[in-house]
Amino acid sequence: MSYKSDIEIAREAKKRPIQEIGDKLGIPTEHLLPYGHDKAKVSQEFINSVQSKEDGKLILVTAINPTPAGEGKTTTTVGLGDGLNRIGKNAMVCIREASLGPNFGMKGGAAGGGYAQVVPMEEMNLHFTGDFHAITSAHSLLSAMIDNHIYWGNELEIDERRVAWRRVVDMNDRALRDIVCSLGGVANGFPRQTGYDITVASEVMAILCLANDLQDLQKRLGDIIVAYTRERKAIYCRDIGADGAMTVLLKDAMQPNLVQTLENNPAFVHGGPFANIAHGCNSVIATKTALKLADYVVTEAGFGADLGAEKFMNIKCRKAGLAPSVVVLVATVRAMKMNGGVAKADLGAENVEAVQAGCDNLGRHIENLKGFGVPVVVAINHFVNDTDAEVAAVKDYVDGHGAEAIVSRHWELGSEGSADLATRVAEIADADVAAFAPIYPDEMPLFEKIETIAKRIYRADEVLADKKIRNQLKDWEDAGYGNLPVCMAKTQYSFSTDPNLRGAPTGHSVPVREVRLSAGAGFIVVVCGEIMTMPGLPRKPAALSIGLNADGEIEGLF
Numbered sequence: 001m002s003y004k005s006d007i008e009i010a011r012e013a014k015k016r017p018i019q020e021i022g023d024k025l026g027i028p029t030e031h032l033l034p035y036g037h038d039k040a041k042v043s044q045e046f047i048n049s050v051q052s053k054e055d056g057k058l059i060l061v062t063a064i065n066p067t068p069a070g071e072g073k074t075t076t077t078v079g080l081g082d083g084l085n086r087i088g089k090n091a092m093v094c095i096r097e098a099s100l101g102p103n104f105g106m107k108g109g110a111a112g113g114g115y116a117q118v119v120p121m122e123e124m125n126l127h128f129t130g131d132f133h134a135i136t137s138a139h140s141l142l143s144a145m146i147d148n149h150i151y152w153g154n155e156l157e158i159d160e161r162r163v164a165w166r167r168v169v170d171m172n173d174r175a176l177r178d179i180v181c182s183l184g185g186v187a188n189g190f191p192r193q194t195g196y197d198i199t200v201a202s203e204v205m206a207i208l209c210l211a212n213d214l215q216d217l218q219k220r221l222g223d224i225i226v227a228y229t230r231e232r233k234a235i236y237c238r239d240i241g242a243d244g245a246m247t248v249l250l251k252d253a254m255q256p257n258l259v260q261t262l263e264n265n266p267a268f269v270h271g272g273p274f275a276n277i278a279h280g281c282n283s284v285i286a287t288k289t290a291l292k293l294a295d296y297v298v299t300e301a302g303f304g305a306d307l308g309a310e311k312f313m314n315i316k317c318r319k320a321g322l323a324p325s326v327v328v329l330v331a332t333v334r335a336m337k338m339n340g341g342v343a344k345a346d347l348g349a350e351n352v353e354a355v356q357a358g359c360d361n362l363g364r365h366i367e368n369l370k371g372f373g374v375p376v377v378v379a380i381n382h383f384v385n386d387t388d389a390e391v392a393a394v395k396d397y398v399d400g401h402g403a404e405a406i407v408s409r410h411w412e413l414g415s416e417g418s419a420d421l422a423t424r425v426a427e428i429a430d431a432d433v434a435a436f437a438p439i440y441p442d443e444m445p446l447f448e449k450i451e452t453i454a455k456r457i458y459r460a461d462e463v464l465a466d467k468k469i470r471n472q473l474k475d476w477e478d479a480g481y482g483n484l485p486v487c488m489a490k491t492q493y494s495f496s497t498d499p500n501l502r503g504a505p506t507g508h509s510v511p512v513r514e515v516r517l518s519a520g521a522g523f524i525v526v527v528c529g530e531i532m533t534m535p536g537l538p539r540k541p542a543a544l545s546i547g548l549n550a551d552g553e554i555e556g557l558f
Helices: 006-011 018-025 044-049 073-086 100-104 121-125 131-151 203-210 214-222 243-250 284-293 305-320 333-339 352-357 360-370 388-400 415-431 446-456 467-481
Strands: 032-034 040-042 057-063 091-095 116-119 158-163 167-169 179-181 192-194 196-198 225-229 234-236 257-261 266-269 296-300 326-331 376-381 404-408 462-464 486-489 509-518 523-528
Touching: 006 116, 006 121, 018 032, 018 040, 018 257, 018 266, 057 073, 057 305, 057 415, 073 091, 073 116, 073 257, 073 296, 073 326, 073 376, 073 404, 073 415, 091 284, 116 121, 131 158, 131 167, 131 203, 131 225, 131 243, 158 192, 203 214, 203 243, 203 305, 214 243, 266 284, 284 296, 284 305, 305 326, 305 360, 305 486, 326 360, 326 415, 333 352, 333 360, 333 388, 352 388, 360 376, 360 388, 376 388, 376 415, 388 404, 404 415, 446 462, 446 467, 446 486, 446 509, 467 509, 467 523
Parallel strands: 057 296, 057 326, 091 266, 091 296, 167 196, 326 376, 376 404, 462 509, 486 523
Antiparallel strands: 032 040, 040 257, 116 257, 158 225, 179 192, 225 234, 257 266, 509 523
8 A cells, every 4th residue: 555755745735724723722813923824923912911821731742762763753743632633622732843954964854744744844844934044143143243342352351262152054064063263364353263053052042942032032142151251251142232133133033833733733833952952842932822722732852752851841841830741652663673673674574572672762761751750651653564463562561661552543544543542641631640840959969960860861870071071060050050950962862872772771871071051041051972063964865855846846855
């Protein structure tokens, strides 16, 4: 049996005018800023007007560590949202925007798949409403103003060797990781070593996703530490005077983007920090607004639960005062087989023993998520080649870990295939049995916070950090930043820092290569192992297959 591609399904979508989608949520037309007929931003005035409403239930979708077999976390998020609406619930979806880097690099798209997609698929995976460009521009403005300040006399006495603010671009480009700028003589400024990160790793992205409103946005932007003097005194964005203009550039980007699923249910798509190098969650303003408009809000956190879910709980929920009612942990039979040692080319053949052998990774995530005091449901994202015996093996394993696994066929059947999952998730959310709490307190020393995550979530024996890094953390504590949470930058493919170490490893070490203070965002970034904040393109990037066909339609996005 042949199946249509994601982009073919998306093209056949019977989209409703975005005003009708807004009507479902009680958003008047005058409070929608349309970008064409099928997407719009929601006004800050309307967002302010619903703040007194009671919150709905927050449902987090996360996953096992990603494998080349695919897990389908976004697909499950969208399918669950549609499933909840199918069974009569007032539900909406909150997901992140797609970065051009992975779209043209490895992934090719990030809007769900099959019959569980958010549309318009092509626009969402490309420029969408311009939010990422606004973030890149605001970041670049600050970069330019720092160098301009130094050029015109350096009144703040910035030490050119201690400019901490790197540049960004929304594309994978390894050649920009480490550069020297301002070459070419006196007219071009003072040469110095710097580098680029990808836009999703920008502190401006993190700030946009954690800010409550424009006033909070400008304050956080002003709090960014951009450089230091020779006496190690911090220089802030507000000292440079860039915070006001940056806020202007981000004014529209702060407003959540309203779109729809294939089944015409509402979805907010807003913000896009990666979970392996940033905090991996959509914006606080979108999530909080959705909770005022719907009885159930389904959101996701990037990559595996050791990264996205941990940061969702310890950073986003802590800072925004949110508490999930239930966590849905996505797994596939195919991924279990890969974790059990089966090659990707052999995944089509039944192998119950490999499924059983590969479930350790799933079990580790279940245990970790329960440690936050939230009930866990495992969603088995069904693939057409999965056999009954293989599915039963996963269910039996999950049952043995005190959780419940439910097969969901949303990719193939849309909401019809996710209704069972939606019913059970709603029952658990309505039971109010969650007792959510982060796994470390604000007052814990920074290095102990890093150790807590490494030992409780990654199951490492130790954290390796040299004296320079430990002293840096201590200096930040002395400067008043000791109460901040930590944001681990680590490979998504393993609990360890070795991407090839699958399953549920123990006895490993977590080497800390670098720490960065994101004072505006409100966390400490901890760079572990060989993780890069500027990815490179693979040998054969997805861009090689992306283009226009004879009818002028986009091909290659998936």
